[in-house]
Amino acid sequence: MTTLETIVETLGLKCKCCWEKLKTEVKGGYAGDLLSDVMANSKEHDVWVTRQVHQNIVAVASLKEHAGIIIVQGAQPDSDTLAKAQKEGIPVIVTELSEFEVVGRIYKLLHEQD
Amino acid sequence: MKKSPAPSEVYLEGVFQLRGRDFVDAGLVSSRIKNSLKNKGVPEDTIRKIAVIAFETEINIISYAKEGTISFYLLPDRVVIEAEDSGEGIENIEMALQEGFSTADDSIREMGFGAGMGLPNIRKFSDDFEIVSEPGRGTYLKSSVMLNGNYRAKDDQDDNA
Numbered sequence: 521m522t523t524l525e526t527i528v529e530t531l532g533l534k535c536k537c538c539w540e541k542l543k544t545e546v547k548g549g550y551a552g553d554l555l556s557d558v559m560a561n562s563k564e565h566d567v568w569v570t571r572q573v574h575q576n577i578v579a580v581a582s583l584k585e586h587a588g589i590i591i592v593q594g595a596q597p598d599s600d601t602l603a604k605a606q607k608e609g610i611p612v613i614v615t616e617l618s619e620f621e622v623v624g625r626i627y628k629l630l631h632e633q634d
Numbered sequence: 635m636k637k638s639p640a641p642s643e644v645y646l647e648g649v650f651q652l653r654g655r656d657f658v659d660a661g662l663v664s665s666r667i668k669n670s671l672k673n674k675g676v677p678e679d680t681i682r683k684i685a686v687i688a689f690e691t692e693i694n695i696i697s698y699a700k701e702g703t704i705s706f707y708l709l710p711d712r713v714v715i716e717a718e719d720s721g722e723g724i725e726n727i728e729m730a731l732q733e734g735f736s737t738a739d740d741s742i743r744e745m746g747f748g749a750g751m752g753l754p755n756i757r758k759f760s761d762d763f764e765i766v767s768e769p770g771r772g773t774y775l776k777s778s779v780m781l782n783g784n785y786r787a788k789d790d791q792d793d794n795a
Contacts, residue, residue, distance in 0.1 A: 555693075556751035559686050560758070572746045579661025583668060583685045600658070 522546050522630050524588050524611055527567065531615065531625050533590065537602050538611040544587045548630065551623050555580050562586065569622050573597045578604040578612075586610065592619045639707050639714065645787045646674055646708040652695045654721060657745065660696055664688035667706045667715075674708060677784045683759040684713050687777050690752040691717045697742050698722055699772065710787070712761070717775045724767040731757060731765075 525542040528535055535542060550562035551569040555576060562568060564585040570577060573595050581589050588611035591597055597605070597612050605612045615622060648670060650663040668685045688704065695702035695717060702719025724730045731753050738748025757763045762778040 553746050554749040554751065555746040556690060556749055556755055559689055560751065560755045574657075574745050576657060576660050576745055576747075579665070580689070583661060583664055583689055 524567065524613070527590075527626055527629060528613060530629060531617065531622065533613045533615045533617075533622075536597060536612045536614055537605050538588075538609055541588065541609055541611045544611070546587045546626075546630065549623065549626050550586075551619055559584065567626060569619055569626070571595055571619060573601060575601040575604045577601065578608055578610050581605075581610045582608040588613060590615060590622055592617060592622050638705070638716070639709055643709055644707050645710070646670060647706065649703055649705045652692060652699075652702050652704065652719075654696060654698070654700045654702075656696055660693060661689060663692050663704050667704075670706075671708065671713065674787070675785070676708065676713065677781070680713060680779050680781055680784070683779045684715065686759045687715050687756050687779070690756045691715060691775060691777070693747055694752050694773075695719045695721075697738060697747060702772070708787075710781075711783075712778045712780045715775075715777045718772065720772040723769040723771050723773055724765075725769050727765055727767055 524544050524546055545565060546567045547565035548563060550558060550566045552558045553571050558580055562584050565587050567588055567590060568581055568586045569590045571592055573591060577589055578601060590613045592615055594616045664685055667688045668681055671681050691704055699719035699721030702717060705716045707714040729735050733754040734750040736748045736750035742748040756777055760777040761780040765775045767773040
């Protein structure tokens with residue numbers, strides 16, 4: 521089983537909120553910045569990799585029951601985003617890495633476990 | 635225009651008011667609808683579809699209307715989302731239903747909305763879909779997801795569960 525914690529530790533990411541939820545299992549992932557695309561195509565227990573930082577990403581992750589959100593390329597979530605994520609219990613993780621690299625490494629991690 | 639179901643066949647219903655441009659609370663109505671249906675034991679695959687439909691409907695009202703309402707009904711054979719708004723309406727519904735077509739301004743696009751996927755998503759996830767719009771007045775939308783015999787309400791179920 522791959523957890524968010526495994527991903528955070530292996531890739532050297534930084535968790536900004538909801539540390540207590542890092543034991544959550546990650547079953548897959550979805551990458552995208554168009555919210556409608558993510559709503560339509562992502563799945564429960566996915567980790568969502570995005571460049572979006574405003575609070576509506578929390579609404580999407582919560583509705584879709586994502587394991588967590590990873591914000592890439594050094595972008596920082598708005599303070600409203602973190603407050604909402606705390607309330608909804610959605611881990612928000614940040615990294616300087618590019619979306620391409622994050623996705624590639626998570627994919628490898630998830631499939632090494634197969 | 636509005637044809638709400640007869641009260642006798644409704645297991646659960648709710649009505650929510652929305653204000654245009656209120657992106658702070660975007661997703662709240664969908665989340666409430668989703669949780670209500672979950673508490674009623676509605677099958678997961680139906681809830682997943684309704685969550686997308688409700689969210690896109692909510693974003694459409696917030697993005698383009700002055701104000702609007704979203705209602706939902708749990709009926710013996712389906713879940714219905716019904717929305718009515720007052721606002722700019724839709725000039726050309728056929729075009730609005732094409733993926734990629736959007737009249738969104740930059741402020742909406744910057745948030746990751748306005749990609750022209752909203753109405754196509756609603757239609758895609760609906761088993762039954764109708765939309766009527768009057769430019770300059772507003773839009774009415776009704777979407778149903780069938781339960782396909784996978785749900786039976788129990789008399790002893792608590793409405794507030």
